Amino acid sequence: MLEGLLIGLQTAMSFQNLAMVIAGCLIGTFIGMLPGLGPMSIIAIMIPIAISMGDPSAALILLAGVYYGAIFGGSTSSILLNAPGVAGTVASSFDGYPMAQQGRAGKALTIAAVCSFAGGTIGAILLMIFAPMLSSVALLFHSAEYFALMVVGLSAIAAFAGTGQVAKAMIMTVFGLILATVGEGALFSLPRFTGGVMDLQSGFGFITLAMAMFALPEALFLVLKPKDAGSVEADITDLRITRVEARSIAPIIGRQSVQGFFIGVLPGAGATIASFLGYAVERNLATKEEQAEFGKGSITGLAAPETANNAACTGSFVPLLTLGIPGSGTTALLLGALVAQTSRLGHG
Numbered sequence: 001m002l003e004g005l006l007i008g009l010q011t012a013m014s015f016q017n018l019a020m021v022i023a024g025c026l027i028g029t030f031i032g033m034l035p036g037l038g039p040m041s042i043i044a045i046m047i048p049i050a051i052s053m054g055d056p057s058a059a060l061i062l063l064a065g066v067y068y069g070a071i072f073g074g075s076t077s078s079i080l081l082n083a084p085g086v087a088g089t090v091a092s093s094f095d096g097y098p099m100a101q102q103g104r105a106g107k108a109l110t111i112a113a114v115c116s117f118a119g120g121t122i123g124a125i126l127l128m129i130f131a132p133m134l135s136s137v138a139l140l141f142h143s144a145e146y147f148a149l150m151v152v153g154l155s156a157i158a159a160f161a162g163t164g165q166v167a168k169a170m171i172m173t174v175f176g177l178i179l180a181t182v183g184e185g186a187l188f189s190l191p192r193f194t195g196g197v198m199d200l201q202s203g204f205g206f207i208t209l210a211m212a213m214f215a216l217p218e219a220l221f222l223v224l225k226p227k228d229a230g231s232v233e234a235d236i237t238d239l240r241i242t243r244v245e246a247r248s249i250a251p252i253i254g255r256q257s258v259q260g261f262f263i264g265v266l267p268g269a270g271a272t273i274a275s276f277l278g279y280a281v282e283r284n285l286a287t288k289e290e291q292a293e294f295g296k297g298s299i300t301g302l303a304a305p306e307t308a309n310n311a312a313c314t315g316s317f318v319p320l321l322t323l324g325i326p327g328s329g330t331t332a333l334l335l336g337a338l339v340a341q342t343s344r345l346g347h348g
Helices: 002-012 015-033 039-052 056-081 093-101 105-139 143-160 166-180 206-224 226-232 243-265 270-285 288-293 299-315 317-323 329-347
Strands: none
Touching: 002 015, 002 056, 015 039, 015 056, 039 056, 039 329, 056 093, 056 105, 056 299, 056 329, 093 105, 093 299, 105 243, 105 299, 105 317, 243 270, 243 299, 243 317, 270 299, 288 299, 299 317, 317 329
């Protein structure tokens, strides 16, 4: 294992590969900032470029950089515009956007950057340590285990509801499940509840619903009340976080890095579930005074999903690299790129 780590570090520290990861992160960050475009879109565009590269390690580093950059870039639009760039940053807008409204946009972006970096770094360390063991655990998850995981995720909706609002939250959960039934049936691969509309055959996209719920109301607010909109503009001024704030988010980073990583290991879970569960867990662990701040600009409510989603991105590489099983839709594209690269080199 130690020998493999040294070989990997030597490969990653070459000038070409460092340039690839910097370029990938920059491209992914800019694309992730655009609402509606996520890592899957940009990775699909970058696959022909990666396949044409002669070095497979450079291609993988480029695509991985795009992946991480897109997840981080999505938090910027969530915080500044209340328009999540990717599905995994929807929970970040719950407290990130209120912070921007309060004139703390710079602080929110700093917290998002620190937590994203810490979550991804700790996740990479856990990946090196636990990948062989977790690969066997991933194979143990079948229909019953996935059903239990989804029940836990849906039950966490109660954490987002205020006092006396649990019934409303459960009604919206049921409505979301109804929307999820539209599309192609998994059993017979036939259209289901599409009403003959071809555009609905792939179902309702999560990021499309998120844009309708978050970005569209903000756009209407800017059009209908332009005078009031001036007070909502985010000025990115103070980027520093105090020692007290750093100490308060440190245990959150530790907990959510581990939790997000293990959620990401499960094939099909991904960063979206990890971010929502991270937000719910930290809200339940907080004191009553801190719980009252959630949804109103709490740094804890921003740090938790930002750490969890980046750690989950790293965790999704465990089944991909050890078993060849994609942990998410994005890693499925990465697997396709790796297979295409291998086939090209084999024929060459």
